[in-house]
Amino acid sequence: MTCASGSTITVATSIAGDVKALLAAAKADGLKLCGGGFRTADAQIAVRKANCGTTYYDIWQKPSSQCSPPTAIPGTSMHERGLAIDFTSCDTRTTACYKWLAANAADFGLQNLPSEPWHWSTNGR
Ligand SMILES: [Zn+2]
Numbered sequence: 001m002t003c004a005s006g007s008t009i010t011v012a013t014s015i016a017g018d019v020k021a022l023l024a025a026a027k028a029d030g031l032k033l034c035g036g037g038f039r040t041a042d043a044q045i046a047v048r049k050a051n052c053g054t055t056y057y058d059i060w061q062k063p064s065s066q067c068s069p070p071t072a073i074p075g076t077s078m079h080e081r082g083l084a085i086d087f088t089s090c091d092t093r094t095t096a097c098y099k100w101l102a103a104n105a106a107d108f109g110l111q112n113l114p115s116e117p118w119h120w121s122t123n124g125r
Contacts, residue, residue, distance in 0.1 A: 001016060001019065001020055001023070003023060003032065003033065003034030003035075004023065004026075004027045004032035004033070004034070005032050005034050007034045009023075009034055009035060009036070009037045009085065010037045010038040010082065011037040011038060011082045011083070011085065012038070012081060012082030012083055014083075015082070015083060015109065015122060018108040018109045018110070019037075019085065019108065019110075021108055022104070022105065022107075022108035022110065025104060025107075025108075026100055026104070029100060031096060031097065031100050033087055033088075033089075033090075033097060033100075033101075034087070034088055035085045035086045035087035035088050035090070035118070036079070036085065036086045036088075037079065037082060037084065037085045037086075038079060038080075038082040039077065039079035039080055040080070041074055041075065041080060043079075044072070044074045044075075044077050044079065044080055045059060045074050047071055048067070048071050048073070048074060051067040051068055051069060051070075051071040052066070052067035052068075052071055053067075059074065060073060060074065061073070065115075069115070069116055070115050070116065078121040078122070078123070078125055083121050083122045083123075084119060084120065084121035084122075085110070085119075085120050085121070086116075086118045086119050087101065087118050087120065088118070090117055090118040091117060091118060092117055093117050095117070097118075098117045098118075101120060105120055109122055110122065111123065111124035112124060113125060
């Protein structure tokens, strides 16, 4: 779907309606939220290489908590199911983006992963 900024965000059909409503509600409050949703398996591997390291162990076995920032093992990320969104301009808990999501995202079925202020998904993982 298209964000207020004109960029696009891809999520699973099952949550598209809720995410669209969330973006509209944020826009009504003066916030142009957008971010990255669905990720292919190859894209998840690329993120693991960037955040965790490039060896077989780094990509497939290293605990997510040992990556910077924490990054799910390929095959286990909510992004690969289209059920998570990394919101841009939501890097810390002091941003307007985070504060708005903390107050409103639950109404649209999204929960925050505590270790990543920008990462919101249907189950908080
Ligand atoms: Zn994420």
